[in-house]
Amino acid sequence: MVPTVEWKDGAVRLLDQSRLPEFVEFLDCRDYQTVADAIRTLKVRGAPAIGVTAAMGVALGAQTVTASEYEAFAQAVLVICEHLAATRPTAVNLFWAIERMKRLLTSIRTQPIASIKAALLNESQVILDEDIALCKAMGQHGATLIVSGQTILTHCNAGALATAGYGTALGVIRAAWEQGKQIQVIADETRPVLQGARLTAWELMQDKIPVTLITDNMAGSLMRQGKIQLCVVGADRIAANGDVANKIGTYSVAVLAKAHGIPFYVAAPYSTIDLKTKTGADIPIEQRNPLEVTTIHGSHPIAPQGVAVYNPAFDVTPAELITGIITERGVFKPAGLAAEFQ
Numbered sequence: 001m002v003p004t005v006e007w008k009d010g011a012v013r014l015l016d017q018s019r020l021p022e023f024v025e026f027l028d029c030r031d032y033q034t035v036a037d038a039i040r041t042l043k044v045r046g047a048p049a050i051g052v053t054a055a056m057g058v059a060l061g062a063q064t065v066t067a068s069e070y071e072a073f074a075q076a077v078l079v080i081c082e083h084l085a086a087t088r089p090t091a092v093n094l095f096w097a098i099e100r101m102k103r104l105l106t107s108i109r110t111q112p113i114a115s116i117k118a119a120l121l122n123e124s125q126v127i128l129d130e131d132i133a134l135c136k137a138m139g140q141h142g143a144t145l146i147v148s149g150q151t152i153l154t155h156c157n158a159g160a161l162a163t164a165g166y167g168t169a170l171g172v173i174r175a176a177w178e179q180g181k182q183i184q185v186i187a188d189e190t191r192p193v194l195q196g197a198r199l200t201a202w203e204l205m206q207d208k209i210p211v212t213l214i215t216d217n218m219a220g221s222l223m224r225q226g227k228i229q230l231c232v233v234g235a236d237r238i239a240a241n242g243d244v245a246n247k248i249g250t251y252s253v254a255v256l257a258k259a260h261g262i263p264f265y266v267a268a269p270y271s272t273i274d275l276k277t278k279t280g281a282d283i284p285i286e287q288r289n290p291l292e293v294t295t296i297h298g299s300h301p302i303a304p305q306g307v308a309v310y311n312p313a314f315d316v317t318p319a320e321l322i323t324g325i326i327t328e329r330g331v332f333k334p335a336g337l338a339a340e341f342q
Helices: 032-040 047-063 070-085 092-107 113-143 169-178 195-206 216-224 250-259 334-340
Strands: 005-008 011-015 026-029 151-154 184-188 211-214 230-233 237-239 244-247 264-267 314-317 324-327 330-332
Touching: 005 047, 005 113, 011 047, 026 032, 032 047, 032 070, 047 070, 047 092, 047 113, 070 092, 070 113, 092 113, 113 169, 113 264, 113 324, 113 330, 151 169, 151 216, 169 195, 169 230, 169 264, 184 195, 184 216, 195 211, 211 216, 216 250, 230 250, 244 250, 250 264, 250 314, 324 334, 330 334
Parallel strands: 151 184, 151 230, 184 211, 230 264, 264 324
Antiparallel strands: 005 011, 011 026, 237 244, 244 314, 324 330
16 A cells, blocks of 8 residues: 555655545645644544654654753644644544653653654654554454455545554455455445545555445445445544444444444544543534535535535444444453453
């Protein structure tokens, strides 16, 4: 896979996902403000990828701070952290990564400023490397749930594009495929930004994993016909009780899966589990630009001008609809997650 995010030649290089699948283009962010804008405008998206990008944004910003005394340097870095944290409210990996960088900043306060800058950059790379390793471990655990010959439905994009590499939900699918299991994937388009159509279908085709694209309102019909045997999705935040926030439309898929007796799994690393958030009702849901709903790519109108629009980016799937949560440590019932990750 093409790297989603990496440090290259003194910049944070991002695969510009807003341009896929028509164009494979990269954005070199040379200041933290550009990194923040890339997160806000979905040039990079997916909770784990956002976390890695934010960490690299903190490291990038720190390199340009000119203060020679720790207190002034730290204050400047904290301003950078606040700017990045204000980009998107739902994906907890963003805040997890920034807090990790802030803890490191405090723990090495006695070191020379040059050493602190180097340590922050190294930590962002460690976070990236860890993410890939976690996704591969998740994939191995999740692949045990897949039987050769099954057709798997996924929603939005939770693949290598949504992480530092390999993927969460698509990591599970990818691992099963690498094990030689003959599977089929159904990707729903995922309105309004079409991450399933633009990204998941593209990513699976790159790996030559059989994929069929459907519109969002076809899933129930296919389930009723027995054409789907398993659902697996990613997550942007998992509450302590096992409720899951993910791309809008995930709840609908979970309800349909429950009605048809189809297992519904969520794949996510520990950084997506937010034990401070008790239930899904406490998860902040990002509201996005109405143009995402009334146009395609912001330029092709598909609705009457001036129509009222409601555009939440995420919804919450209650724990009771979730068969299991796939993590790097194994597969758990939602109710058992808090005890495992305390």
